[in-house]
Amino acid sequence: MDQSRINQILEKISAVRVAVYGDFCLDSYWVMDDRTSEVSIETGLQAQAVASHYYTPGGAGNVVANLAALRPAGIRVIGVVGDDMQGRELAAQLQQLGAETSSLVIQKENFNTYSYLKRLVDGQEEPRIDFGVYNERSTDTDRRLVAALEKALQECDALIFNQQVTGSITNTSFIDDVNALFDQYPDKIVMLDSRHFNDSFRNTCLKCNDREIASLNGLEVMPGENVPVSDVKGYGTEVFGRYHKPVFVTCGERGIIAFDNAGYHEVPGIQLKGKLDTVGAGDTAISAITLCLAAGLTPAEAALFGNFAAAVTVQKLFTTGTATGEEIALVAxxxxxxxxxxxxxxxxxxxxYPETEFEICVPEILDKLGHIRYAVFDHDGTISSLRQGWEEIMEPVMMKSILGEHYETIDAGTFHRVQAECKAFIHKTTGIQTIYQMEGLVNLVREFGFVPEDQILDKFQYKEIYNDGLMEMVSKRMEKLAKGELGQEDYTLKGAVEFLKQLKERGVTMYLASGTDVDDVKNEAQMLGYADLFDGGIYGALRDYTKFSKKMVIEKIIRDNNLQGKELAVFGDGPDEIREGRRAGGISVGITSNEVQRFGHNPAKRPRLVRAGAQLLIPDFSQHKKLISLLFQESENYAEA
Incomplete structure (x- = not known):
């Protein structure tokens, strides 16, 4: 979805009038800091000090906030608040968002505004304090809500019916009255999103998650458990068949699946490298999807737009965020x-694949084989093991950089928390240029806050520290190579060099592209004896790091040689090159290499390679004859290979 299409969608959305019924809540955030707290004279107890506090609309209020971020023509809210300060604050904030609140009913008795107090201590959320859990909505309130819903169905282009709070609908007659309205306006776009009543309403579109769609099919799924996408497709198809209204199923990081008369439309999730907070992502998705439907988009395109919007908000921490058109365009x-x-x-x-160790992740890839003319290889972990163990060098560099002078004295809990963060970061960023990893390190140092701002180094300085440690290890190995104490076979994956030679014999133009500094890549490939095989060129990180990436190399190869995707193969053990090969329409071969023994499968690499888009996985090149036969669709007696 390009910028021009997003602009068109936003223009269409600007004419949409939407109403939101739901459980309007106020999210309260108190940032605690006990450094200056005192002991109460009256009670003798230690007081808890609040350094700062802020409040945002939650529940259906967050849906309104997300709608407002996309700037429709009008937003109308339909719901209930108590006669209390939380209700007044919530109404004021909804009005500031541009919502019309005349249908926000104030119930003075037996109703407290739903409010959720979240205390943050050292960046971690403490147990929540809830208001409104004993609410009882009166029949008079329900009557006023039904009247407001009917007016919205008459005057607005779409209605979002959002129910989240346990016990928020206390009278079954309300459900009957609402269903009568939906029957009366069957062509109106009504998007239902209910935690407890998804099977109680008729004539609505439906937005739910994978567990909820399974529940609608009679299955009980435990909280936090993922339902396989293949099962979701079946469940969603069945539910669409019941009501014949579009169904949208969110599957967390696995994306969104839309169901309509044309079948199902799967929108994959988006890989995001930073910390994520999924709270409120569903509100973002339903807001964007509903506006798109009201603007005349198909369910498939609405799901795509909604997926981009949700990818924006999950990157906003400690708040139920929103997604603007500009932010969506950036992600898309x-x-x-x-x-x-x-x-x-x-x-x-x-x-x-029969009689091989080759995992076929995408069966359709077999139809593309037999046409390879160009190949791009990652270096470290794909061909060479000279830098095996770089993670064990980067991790302590990151740890010491983040903790600074506290490295030796910090408590064990904090130490392990930082360590886990470093390991996760290294895992996510394997294969990209070191300078980008160091850019991330700068952010982590600043985020944890152990090092004073004026002592934080820049990414180039951190890279120098890391490279010094890494090159000490690599230099010792290179010295053994130079002396003849160890040979090529000791620092290359099993069968890798022979595989390169067989590609060369078949006229394949080969490129070496590494996130390592280019001079080091060339030197190491030369020392290992295969630099001359890469007649397309050897590429690596430059001082001006913006002028090199594996993406740039792959795009240049395709552009310069006017390639079709099936003519290019990309080999690597990191997600970066695999992702770019898949994006370019090429054949992405992931290497799940065990770099310590230089042959065999490393199961830790498999998940990230599959998620990045690997269509074929191999543990090493020991079965290079069978691999050549498969990739080039040549006749081969596997028993003799």
Whole structure:
């Protein structure tokens, strides 16, 4: 979805009038800091000090906030608040968002505004304090809500019916009255999103998650448990068949699946590298999807737009965020999709090409084989093991950089929390240029806050520290090579060099592209004896890091040689090159290499390669004859290979 199409969608949305019925809540955030708290003279107890506090609309209020971020023509709210300060604050904030609140009913008795107090201590959320859990909505309130809903169905282009709070609908007659309205206006776009009553309403579109769609099919799924996408497709198809209204199922990081008369439309999730907070992502999705439907978009395109919007908000921490048109356009510009998320987490579901160790992740890839003319290889972990162990060098560099002078004295809990963060970061960023990893390190140092701002180094300085440690290890290995104490076979993956030679014999133009500094890549390839095989060129990180990426190399190869995707193969053990090969329409071959022993499968690499888009996985090149036969569709007696 390009910028021009997003602009067209936003223009259409600007003419939409939408109403929101739901459980309007106020989210309260108190940032605690006990450094200056005192002991109460009256009670003798330690007081808890609040350093800062802020409040945002939650529940259906967050839906309104997300709608407002996309600037429709009008937003109308229909709901209930108590006669209390939380209700007044919530109404004021909804009005500031541009919502019309005349249908926000104030119930003075037996009703407290739904409010959720979240205390943040050292960046971590403490147990929540809830208001409104004993509310009882009166029949008079229900009557006023039904009247407001009817007016909205008459005057607005779409209605979002959003129910989230347990016990918020206390009278079954309300459900009957609302269904009568929906029957009366069957062509109106009504989007239902209900935690407890998804099967109680008729004539609505439906937005739910994977567990809820399973529940609508009679299955009980435990909280936090993912329903396989293949099952979701069946469940969604069945539910659409009941009501014949579009169904949208959110599957977390696995994306969104839309169902309509044309079948199902799967929108994959988006790989995001930073910290994520999924709270409120569903509100973002339903807001964007409903506005798109009201603007005349198909369910498939509405799901795509909604997926981009949700990818924006999950990156906003400690708040139920929103997504503007500009932010959506930025995410949609060049998204890194997550492929085969279910397969990535379940190696038991792997299928292999007969009589080989080659896992076929995307069966359709077999139809593209036989046309390879160009090949791009990652270096470290794909061909060479000279830098095996770089993670063990980067991790302590990151730890010491983040903790600073506290490294030796910090408590064990904090130490392990920082360590887990570093490991996760390294895992996510494997294969990209070191300078980008160091850019991320700068952010982590600043985020944790152990090092004073004036002592934080820049990304180039951190890279120098890391490179010094890494090159000390690599230099010792290179010295052994130079002395003849160790040979090529000791620092290359099993069968890798022979595979390169066989590609060369078949006229394949080969390129080496590494996130390592270019001079080091060339030197190491030369020392290992295969630099001359890469007649397309050897590429690596430059001082001006914006002038090199594996994406740039792949795009240049395709552009310069006017290639079709099936003529290019990309080999690598990191998600970066695999993702770019898949994005370019090429054949992405992931290497799940065990770099310590230089042959065999490393199961830790498999999930990230599958998610990045690997269509074929191999552990090493020991079966290079069979691999050549498969890739080039040549006749081969496997028994003799």
């Amino acid at each position: 510009k060049d998204p890194d999709y997550i492929y085969n998320a279910d397969l990535a987490e379940n190696e038991r579901a792997a299928t292999y």
